[in-house]
Amino acid sequence: MGRRSVLAGLAVSLTLASLAVVPGTASAHSAPHQDQYKRVGYFIQWGIYGRQYYVKNLETSGQAKSLTHINYAFGNVDATGKCVSADPWADYQRPVSAEESVDGVADAPGQTLNGNFNQLRKLKLKHPGLKVLLSLGGWTLSANFSDAVLTDASRKALVKSCIDTFYSTGVFDGFDLDWEWPGSEGNPGNVIRPEDKQNFTLLLAEFRRQLPKKATLTAFLPASPAKIDAGFEVDKIFKYLDFGTVQGYDFHGTWEPTTNQQSALFIPRGAPTTPDFSGATTLKAWTDRGAPKKSLVLGIPYYGQGWTGVTNANDGLFQPASGPAPGTWAAGNEDYKVLATLPQQGYTVHRDLRAGHAWLFNGTTFWTFDDQITVAQKSLYVRLSGYGGAMVWSLDGDDANGTLTKTIATALR
Numbered sequence: 001m002g003r004r005s006v007l008a009g010l011a012v013s014l015t016l017a018s019l020a021v022v023p024g025t026a027s028a029h030s031a032p033h034q035d036q037y038k039r040v041g042y043f044i045q046w047g048i049y050g051r052q053y054y055v056k057n058l059e060t061s062g063q064a065k066s067l068t069h070i071n072y073a074f075g076n077v078d079a080t081g082k083c084v085s086a087d088p089w090a091d092y093q094r095p096v097s098a099e100e101s102v103d104g105v106a107d108a109p110g111q112t113l114n115g116n117f118n119q120l121r122k123l124k125l126k127h128p129g130l131k132v133l134l135s136l137g138g139w140t141l142s143a144n145f146s147d148a149v150l151t152d153a154s155r156k157a158l159v160k161s162c163i164d165t166f167y168s169t170g171v172f173d174g175f176d177l178d179w180e181w182p183g184s185e186g187n188p189g190n191v192i193r194p195e196d197k198q199n200f201t202l203l204l205a206e207f208r209r210q211l212p213k214k215a216t217l218t219a220f221l222p223a224s225p226a227k228i229d230a231g232f233e234v235d236k237i238f239k240y241l242d243f244g245t246v247q248g249y250d251f252h253g254t255w256e257p258t259t260n261q262q263s264a265l266f267i268p269r270g271a272p273t274t275p276d277f278s279g280a281t282t283l284k285a286w287t288d289r290g291a292p293k294k295s296l297v298l299g300i301p302y303y304g305q306g307w308t309g310v311t312n313a314n315d316g317l318f319q320p321a322s323g324p325a326p327g328t329w330a331a332g333n334e335d336y337k338v339l340a341t342l343p344q345q346g347y348t349v350h351r352d353l354r355a356g357h358a359w360l361f362n363g364t365t366f367w368t369f370d371d372q373i374t375v376a377q378k379s380l381y382v383r384l385s386g387y388g389g390a391m392v393w394s395l396d397g398d399d400a401n402g403t404l405t406k407t408i409a410t411a412l413r
Contacts, residue, residue, distance in 0.1 A: 265356025
């Protein structure tokens, strides 16, 4: 327990230090890509629409120079077992204007590569050490993985199609496998088989066989011990993975009738669920099964889970609620950049420094979220405990100055 108090104090100090970094000056962010810690951020392809979040924003916010890896979400595995674009218009067809372009140059008529892919190519020219991975799957695009990896021939064909479709563009440095989840339930309608567990390992081996040695291969990994055991040969997969990003969020949410933490570093006192989830227990679940610490990267959310109609007791924590709070894009869900403005609208920030989580409450509406102090605390835990780094979902949730991303970079340099 003493270590938790030390972490809390260091997190506050680190937050103050990161606020003192002046953009454009020599700092911890000036040459991050040779560092030992992984700093991974997901960029969502659909962000260019309603969110109006473009690849250019990675540059103007300072996020790009604070990251070692960008995972582009998502590519799809279709019903024929091949890798395909989930949104060709966003990925490589949409002409990008000079105003939205990373280098201020508009896409020319007739050029072969447009859209996000060309902008990522331009971003990499500005940051030569930055790696960009194509993330396959996600919650809504994992239905066909089980069929696609069922036989040796189908695995070979899938990997070849991924390389031909994405790696051959020269934009991507490898792949991030986001199969949710091998051997256990994910999105309704997903095909699931007991042999997914072994076939996932064989899929990784096939990627390694076909990809160049310099290519990067990662995977998104679940928090639930039951899902780990159902879908992953932990003692084998890290022979092929450069690292795995571990789900550090969605521990609780508005599918439950009681307010709770969604991403605490440690299990809070008084938690109504037993056993419960936390960032630390999730990482330990993987190391207990044989995963190397340095191969595990802790996921951090740039969004919050929210309830309304909350009983006004215990500052709103662990209280019954009437339902999800209104959100910009979905009920019960809101970006950090929006939540960070709520203290100016009658909300109070509460935090449990010992457990490493924070929340907002105004007497009736409750939001669990990660702010700068919480992100600093988690990053320091990663560093002091010997883990491999931090991952964030998703970069568009940060503010225009990339505050949370820069905080991670300050701790994990």
